[in-house]
Amino acid sequence: MLVASRNAKKLAELRRVLDSAGIDGIEPIGLDEVPDFPEEPEDGATFKDNALIKARSGWKATGLACLADDSGLAVDALNGMPGVLSARWAGRHGDDAANNALLLAQLSDVPDERRGAAFFSSCALVYSARDSAPSTATLMTRVAEGRWAGQVLREPRGERGFGYDPLFLPEGSDRSAAELTAEEKDADSHRGRALRALVPALRELAERGMRR
Numbered sequence: 001m002l003v004a005s006r007n008a009k010k011l012a013e014l015r016r017v018l019d020s021a022g023i024d025g026i027e028p029i030g031l032d033e034v035p036d037f038p039e040e041p042e043d044g045a046t047f048k049d050n051a052l053i054k055a056r057s058g059w060k061a062t063g064l065a066c067l068a069d070d071s072g073l074a075v076d077a078l079n080g081m082p083g084v085l086s087a088r089w090a091g092r093h094g095d096d097a098a099n100n101a102l103l104l105a106q107l108s109d110v111p112d113e114r115r116g117a118a119f120f121s122s123c124a125l126v127y128s129a130r131d132s133a134p135s136t137a138t139l140m141t142r143v144a145e146g147r148w149a150g151q152v153l154r155e156p157r158g159e160r161g162f163g164y165d166p167l168f169l170p171e172g173s174d175r176s177a178a179e180l181t182a183e184e185k186d187a188d189s190h191r192g193r194a195l196r197a198l199v200p201a202l203r204e205l206a207e208r209g210m211r212r
């Protein structure tokens with residue numbers, strides 16, 4: 001199964017959740033392990049649209065079952081932004097430090113009680129309904145979503161995770177997302193929840209592969 005992400009830390013989280021679900025018969029491989037193919041722009045209006053864009057283009061290019069996550073932080077005081085623009089909020093894709101600095105600046109006058117935010121993940125799984133070439137195969141699609149509520153801190157805390165984790169205080173936690181262990185983050189995170197909801201579909205896919 002192709003895991004269509006260029007974000008190494010996200011990829012590691014996806015692999016971790018798959019590993020702990022103990023699905024035998026699926027070998028997740030990253031985009032770096034397949035020949036380059038033209039990737040479609042992530043220009044959807046929603047996380048779900050973007051997850052489907054990534055998963056479908058991976059499936060189309062390789063014929064492999066393809067899993068993709070699209071995710072981001074929706075901040076109440078910013079009317080849900082950065083949202084689907086999270087990876088490039090400060091202008092340069094994947095510049096976590098600049099994204100975090102910009103978010104902090106935008107919220108500098110926002111009091112604690114209005115600093116609510118939530119991470120969202122949409123995970124899409126796309127695969128062929130039967131063993132046939134991608135051009136003639138029927139496309140099977142499963143999508144699951146996860147949400148992780150919390151608030152935006154006033155300064156970064158912690159070194160783990162990635163992206164906005166140092167600025168995110170999960171609901172009910174006294175540690176930022178970047179201060180949680182990997183297992184703690186996976187148990188509660190948007191991505192952990194979304195991906196675990198796909199486990200039955202992934203198991204089915206694995207069993208189908210093993211029957212061949």
Ligand SMILES: O=P(O)(O)OP(=O)(O)OP(=O)(O)OC[C@H]1O[C@@H](n2cnc3c(O)ncnc32)[C@H](O)[C@@H]1O
Pocket residue numbers: 004005006007010042069070071072073086087094099119161162163164165177189191
């Ligand atoms: O599209 P791919 O190649 O998978 O990698 P990406 O980093 O571009 O991923 P997205 O398009 O889904 O954008 C997600 C951004 O949202 C933020 N984000 C998502 N999940 C996060 C998490 O668990 N912790 C912190 N920030 C997160 C972070 O800035 C990500 O770069």
Ligand SMILES: [Mg+2]
Pocket residue numbers: 042087
């Ligand atoms: Mg992206």
